[in-house]
Amino acid sequence: MESSDKAVIEKIINEINKSKKELAAEMEFTEEPNGLITLIGEKEVEVPYFKRTGRALFNHYYLHTEFNFE
Numbered sequence: 001m002e003s004s005d006k007a008v009i010e011k012i013i014n015e016i017n018k019s020k021k022e023l024a025a026e027m028e029f030t031e032e033p034n035g036l037i038t039l040i041g042e043k044e045v046e047v048p049y050f051k052r053t054g055r056a057l058f059n060h061y062y063l064h065t066e067f068n069f070e
Contacts, residue, residue, distance in 0.1 A: 001069045004040040012037060012067075016047070016056065020064040027062055035069065 003009060033048035037056070049056035054067040 001035070002038040002040065006041075009039045009041060012039065012047070015065050015067065016058060016063055019056075021061040022064075024057055024060055024062045033057055035067070037067070037069075 003012075031050070031052075033050050033056070035049045035051045037047040037049060039045045039047070047056050047058050049065065049067050051069075054065055056063045056065045056067060
């Protein structure tokens with residue numbers, strides 16, 4: 001998913017900020033993230049996520065997000 005829509009970006013950022021976070025380095029994953037969210041604004045930010053669970057990886061953290069993009 002790619003967006004430069006400020007409302008969409010704000011919604012995704014709010015989901016990231018409110019989500020429970022765990023250090024990803026301390027976790028073992030059976031699969032790699034298979035989705036990518038690209039937010040385009042002053043800076044371009046990419047957030048890999050797991051399509052099956054909606055969870056994301058960002059800044060060395062595993063985020064308990066609920067992303068569901070089609």
